Amino acid sequence: MATAPTTARVERTGRKPKRFVFVLLPNFTLLSFSCALEPLRIANRMAGGQLYSWTLIGEGGDVVQCSAGTEFRLNGDLEDVGRDDMVLLCGGLNVQEASTKRLVNWIRREARRGATIGGLCTAGYTLARAGLLDGRRATIHWENQDSFLEEFEDVELTKSVFVMDGNRYTTAGGTSSIDLMLKLIAEDHGEDLASCVADQLIYSSIRTDQDTQRLSIPTRIGVRHPKLSTVIQMMEKNIEEPISPACLARDVGMSTRQLERLFRRYLSRSPKRYYMEIRLQRARNLLMQTDMSVINVALACGFASPSHFSKCYRAHYDTTPYRERGAKAARHHHD
Known part of the structure; x- marks a missing residue:
């Protein structure tokens, strides 16, 4: 009892x-x-x-x-x-x-x-x-x-x-x-x-308003390298106007070549590729969750032209931004 x-x-x-x-x-x-x-x-x-x-x-x-x-x-x-x-x-x-x-x-x-x-x-x-x-x-x-x-x-x-x-x-x-x-x-x-x-409630780790909701970058990508984490944080904060790999490297006291090696070793891709993936992920979020035009989404994610945006999006997601937006509308209508 x-x-x-x-x-x-x-x-x-x-x-x-x-x-x-x-x-x-x-x-x-x-x-x-x-x-x-x-x-x-x-x-x-x-x-x-x-x-x-x-x-x-x-x-x-x-x-x-x-x-x-x-x-x-x-x-x-x-x-x-x-x-x-x-x-x-x-x-x-x-x-x-x-x-x-x-x-x-x-x-x-x-x-x-x-x-x-x-x-x-x-x-x-x-x-x-x-x-x-x-x-x-x-x-x-x-x-x-x-x-x-x-x-x-x-x-x-x-x-x-x-x-x-x-x-x-x-x-x-x-x-x-x-x-x-x-x-x-x-x-x-x-x-x-x-x-x-x-x-x-069996709730042992009570969080305060100082705790953040997402896992920290090192935890999220399974990497504990302070300079790499700093660079990724800078990338995530500068989506609309991307920073060049040379500037990113300089800001953490590395050469561009050292930064390239760091990304290849831990993330199996170049800094440029990783940055592009972050921007495309943000773009997909905006396409799915807002009514922003495709052109405005492109600009908000650092793409100078809709055609370049469309080409990069298709290469990564195997569909175009316009089709993604159309699929979202169709799902919404079906719901």
Whole structure:
């Protein structure tokens, strides 16, 4: 028989439970949502009382489907929220389409009334579209970073797992919702309770807003060579105006030939080839996730002419940028 969990000592202030209003967007990511909700449920259980309550709302107020296909019955339509409520939008696939005019206007109105509003996973896009992140720091799932940067120049996008900037919160998706909720629980009721919740979740490495969502370059490519990592970082930061191999080599105190050898040894390709692959990968992201014209995608990824871009793209992906865009439109229509 399972033993009863140790309850955390929580200061009883007599205040009413803090309410979370979860706004479920069509095709929201189940993992991000459940990782936000479960810590609240566990916090109540560990404290032996109701510290938190929650409600699920969304456009239409009836039923919404997550990206895994499971349907959730909503408690209501987009409604006025209390001043002390915390609104968390849960995003997922096709967030541009899910960010309807009605939803955007609703969150603008709630923001004007002083609500604390957060975006989980891709829902940072919805907050940005509503203008709620202008001049603020934010994060979003790494797959959406390129398209977000192109569309929202006034937002200081980071690669943190979560960001709290004033009364605007964003997370990178996946399990990062847990990190945000543990931080909020610790702020509300102390580190002890947050630690108890983490233990219940078997969540041993709690991350802060200083942690980044993607693996570091050395981990990602399986290489631990500081100069190589520095060069790759410079490449990733200079996509629109690529830096020549000679300049890259000079900046890390090497000759061009030494840099060539380093890339061949660790990555089995030349620096030029590797740089091209990074740029083409960025281009593919923009083609798939934005409505930018093919010409603008080419320019954003450092290609002077659409024909050169098309030729390089075809050599790497075995299809043209125009066909890629057409295939995306066809898939979207089919969905």
